Amino acid sequence: MVHFGIDSITSGQPPAWKSSRLGMVTNHAATTRDLQPSREALLKRGFNLVKLFSPEHGLDVRGADGHKMKDGSDVLTGLPVVSLYSDKLAPSEEDLADIDIVLFDIPDIGSRFYTYLWTMTHVLEACALNGKKLVILDRPNPVSGKMELAEGPLLEEAQASFIGRWPMPVRHSCTIGELASYFNATRNINANLEVIRCGGWDRGMFQPDWKTRFVPTSPAIQHFQSMLLYPGLCLLEATNISEGRGTEHSFCAAGAPWMDGNAIAGILNEMGLDDVIVSPVRFTPAAPSVKYQNQECGGVRMEVRQPAYFQSVSYGLILLRLIKQIYPKHFEWKPYPTLVNPTGENHLDKLLGIAGSEQLFELPLPRFIAEITKRTQCRNWGKEMEDYLLY
Structure with missing residues (x-):
C-alpha cells in the first residue's frame, strides 16, 4: 500500500522536532493517504505548526494560472498564510524569524514547468541562507519514476x-x-535538508496504482489523464489553440473555433500510436481569462490507454506541428502573460527550455521529426540522478 511522507510522521514514531516551531509550504491538494489535509493532520497530532506558505494557485488550489496570490489566513486551521507566488517567490528573513523548521508538502505532477517544484527550490535556498532546516514530506511521482519515460x-x-x-x-x-x-548538492546550496520518504511505491507505478482517490493539484489538473498529457499539451499555451482550460477536458484537448476535429483525429489515429486514442470533440471554455471564453471550439480530445509507453512531449510537439500545417492561416504563436513573465514573450522557449524553438516548426516534416527525436532524448538523466534516487 502506497503512503506519503506525511503519513510516515503522523502514523509512526513522531520525529524529534515535533515540538519545534514549524512552518509549512503546502496547499489543499496535500493530504494524507486517507485524504485528510496534511496541515490539519499535523495539528490534530500535536505538531507545533505556526505558519503556512502557499505556492501558485494559493492554499485552496483555486487561483487562476499565473495570477498573483495574496497573503491571508487559513479557514481550516486559522494559521497565517504567506504567499510565495506574489511579490516574492521565497520566504523572507522576517517570514522565517519565528520558525525553527520548514516542512514542504505539495503534490507534484512530474513536469519541469509545473511551478511547485521551483517554489521548493526557492524555499531550499531561503532555508540555507537563514540557517533553517528544510524537511521534504515526499510523495510518489504520479506519472511514474521510470527513467526511460523521462x-x-x-x-x-x-x-x-x-x-x-x-x-x-x-x-x-x-x-x-x-x-x-x-x-x-549540485547547485551548492548546502541546506540542512531531510527527506521523509513515502512508502510502498516502486518507480513503475502510476497514480491509479496507488489505490487512493485522485486529488486535483491545480484548477486545470483535475484528473490523471491531465497529468499524463500535460508535459506535451502545455505547449499549447504558447499558441492561439485552447488547451481545454475552463472545460472538463483541460490538458486533454486541443481546439479553436476554426478547427475541425475530425481531420486531425483521423491523421493522429492513422499514425498507429496504440497508446493514445484521439476523438473529435466540441467544447466551450467557460472560466474567466481562458482562450475563447464562451466560444464553441472544434478540436480533438486525447485519452492515453497505455501510460507505460506514452511519450507526452514528443506527442505534443507532433500535434502542434500538425495543426500548424493544416491551418497555416489561422495558427499563431502567442504570448502567455503571467506574474513571473508579465509580457508573456518567448513562452515556447521557456516551456521547452531552448532558444528559437518556434523555428523548429518551419522545418520540413522529416527533419522536424528527426530534430525533436534528438532533442527529447535525455539518456544521461538517469545517470545524472543515480546518486539521488531514493526508491
Whole structure:
C-alpha cells in the first residue's frame, strides 16, 4: 500500500522536532493517504505548526494560472498564510524569524514547468541562507519514476525562468525529495535538508496504482489523464489553440473555433500510436481569462490507454506541428502573460527550455521529426540522478 511522507510522521514514531516551531509550504491538494489535509493532520497530532506558505494557485488550489496570490489566513486551521507566488517567490528573513523548521508538502505532477517544484527550490535556498532546516514530506511521482519515460529537451541556462530554473528534462521521472537532494548538492546550496520518504511505491507505478482517490493539484489538473498529457499539451499555451482550460477536458484537448476535429483525429489515429486514442470533440471554455471564453471550439480530445509507453512531449510537439500545417492561416504563436513573465514573450522557449524553438516548426516534416527525436532524448538523466534516487 502506497503512503506519503506525511503519513510516515503522523502514523509512526513522531520525529524529534515535533515540538519545534514549524512552518509549512503546502496547499489543499496535500493530504494524507486517507485524504485528510496534511496541515490539519499535523495539528490534530500535536505538531507545533505556526505558519503556512502557499505556492501558485494559493492554499485552496483555486487561483487562476499565473495570477498573483495574496497573503491571508487559513479557514481550516486559522494559521497565517504567506504567499510565495506574489511579490516574492521565497520566504523572507522576517517570514522565517519565528520558525525553527520548514516542512514542504505539495503534490507534484512530474513536469519541469509545473511551478511547485521551483517554489521548493526557492524555499531550499531561503532555508540555507537563514540557517533553517528544510524537511521534504515526499510523495510518489504520479506519472511514474521510470527513467526511460523521462523526456527533454534539457533546459538551457539562458532560458531559465520560474517554469524552469535549472537544467533538467521536461518530464523528469523523479520525486520532489529526490530533486531537492539533487539540487541541494549540485547547485551548492548546502541546506540542512531531510527527506521523509513515502512508502510502498516502486518507480513503475502510476497514480491509479496507488489505490487512493485522485486529488486535483491545480484548477486545470483535475484528473490523471491531465497529468499524463500535460508535459506535451502545455505547449499549447504558447499558441492561439485552447488547451481545454475552463472545460472538463483541460490538458486533454486541443481546439479553436476554426478547427475541425475530425481531420486531425483521423491523421493522429492513422499514425498507429496504440497508446493514445484521439476523438473529435466540441467544447466551450467557460472560466474567466481562458482562450475563447464562451466560444464553441472544434478540436480533438486525447485519452492515453497505455501510460507505460506514452511519450507526452514528443506527442505534443507532433500535434502542434500538425495543426500548424493544416491551418497555416489561422495558427499563431502567442504570448502567455503571467506574474513571473508579465509580457508573456518567448513562452515556447521557456516551456521547452531552448532558444528559437518556434523555428523548429518551419522545418520540413522529416527533419522536424528527426530534430525533436534528438532533442527529447535525455539518456544521461538517469545517470545524472543515480546518486539521488531514493526508491
